[in-house]
Amino acid sequence: MNSKLIKFLKIILPLALGVFLIWYSINSATLEERQKTIQYIIKSDPKWIILSVIMGVISHLSRAYRWKFLLEPLGYSIKLSNSFMGVMAGYLANLGIPRSGEILRAGTISTYEGIPFKKAFGTIISERVIDLLMLLLIIGITLLFQSELLFSYLKEKIASPFITLAILLGLLFIGIIFLKIIKTSNNPILIKLRHFGEGLLEGVKSISRIKQRKAFVFHTFLIWILYVLMFYVIKFTVPETATLSIGAILATFVVGSFAMSTTNGGIGAFPIAITAILMLFDIEKSAGEAFGWILWASQTAINIIIGALSFLFLPIVNREK
Numbered sequence: 001m002n003s004k005l006i007k008f009l010k011i012i013l014p015l016a017l018g019v020f021l022i023w024y025s026i027n028s029a030t031l032e033e034r035q036k037t038i039q040y041i042i043k044s045d046p047k048w049i050i051l052s053v054i055m056g057v058i059s060h061l062s063r064a065y066r067w068k069f070l071l072e073p074l075g076y077s078i079k080l081s082n083s084f085m086g087v088m089a090g091y092l093a094n095l096g097i098p099r100s101g102e103i104l105r106a107g108t109i110s111t112y113e114g115i116p117f118k119k120a121f122g123t124i125i126s127e128r129v130i131d132l133l134m135l136l137l138i139i140g141i142t143l144l145f146q147s148e149l150l151f152s153y154l155k156e157k158i159a160s161p162f163i164t165l166a167i168l169l170g171l172l173f174i175g176i177i178f179l180k181i182i183k184t185s186n187n188p189i190l191i192k193l194r195h196f197g198e199g200l201l202e203g204v205k206s207i208s209r210i211k212q213r214k215a216f217v218f219h220t221f222l223i224w225i226l227y228v229l230m231f232y233v234i235k236f237t238v239p240e241t242a243t244l245s246i247g248a249i250l251a252t253f254v255v256g257s258f259a260m261s262t263t264n265g266g267i268g269a270f271p272i273a274i275t276a277i278l279m280l281f282d283i284e285k286s287a288g289e290a291f292g293w294i295l296w297a298s299q300t301a302i303n304i305i306i307g308a309l310s311f312l313f314l315p316i317v318n319r320e321k
Contacts, residue, residue: 037293040238040240041290041293041294044237044238045236051233052233053302055226056299057306058226059226062219062223063127063223064084066220069219071120074115081317082109082318085313090307091307095264098261098263102124102128130220138253142251145247234294235249237291241278241288244283251281255273265303271292273292274295275289
């Protein structure tokens with residue numbers, strides 16, 4: 001298959017899925033449910049939305065600041081402004097092309113701070129590993145509160161865990177073989193790939209050489225606590241969700257986190273997933289949809305606005321370079 005066609009499909013299919021899910025969500029609701037959802041959104045208390053947005057921005061700023069700790073062991077000290085704008089530009093890019101934000105973020109910092117792309121990208125991979133561990137920690141805590149409910153939901157929505165594990169082990173085996181081939185090959189293309197991989201590995205290893213470890217850990221927990229709090233305060237925007245327990249919010253957060261990766265920025269998928277999990281807590285569909293749309297729309301809007309401004313101001317702030 002033509003490589004350009006493959007790239008096009010990678011961009012358009014998640015977006016098309018998101019649009020379909022929006023259509024499905026609207027079409028599957030009755031007229032009364034749609035009207036109630038709209039009323040919930042219109043009557044939502046703006047102060048909680050603003051508070052959620054502020055928490056989101058602070059979490060992004062904290063992520064930008066934490067990135068500096070990963071780059072320092074490599075001998076680079078970057079401006080917080082460039083780090084923050086790189087992060088936000090990456091979030092904006094992810095709305096158009098899934099996972100492209102990490103590449104753009106590394107490319108941005110490489111352009112304006114003179115850091116080799118492969119090293120910058122390696123530190124971002126380190127971040128993703130840490131983020132995965134934090135998500136697993138939150139899932140573990142959630143299971144203490146809502147184990148039976150969460151297991152029943154995931155059992156309905158995802159494939160058998162044994163099948164998932166088998167696929168992961170198969171991919172791991174293929175990856176090991178591929179790495180051995182690259183390590184011993186004399187092919188010019190594979191040699192370049194090996195050198196690029198070595199640069200990535202150096203960036204990944206930076207996590208073990210962090211000088212300000214306490215600050216790094218503090219910002220890691222701050223980021224994820226703010227993520228959860230963003231969900232928590234939004235519950236007060238809809239009267240029916242205002243009494244949700246912290247266990248329910250954590251379950252909603254876990255499901256929402258997985259939904260974000262299925263389409264471009266969670267478009268369509270996020271509100272549907274949030275609605276489905278909240279219905280298990282006896283929240284009516286229209287109220288659950290309002291909760292999901294308010295949270296998704298507010299956070300996506302701020303990512304679009306700040307991300308677009310970052311694209312605009314990055315060359316202006318760095319015009320001397």
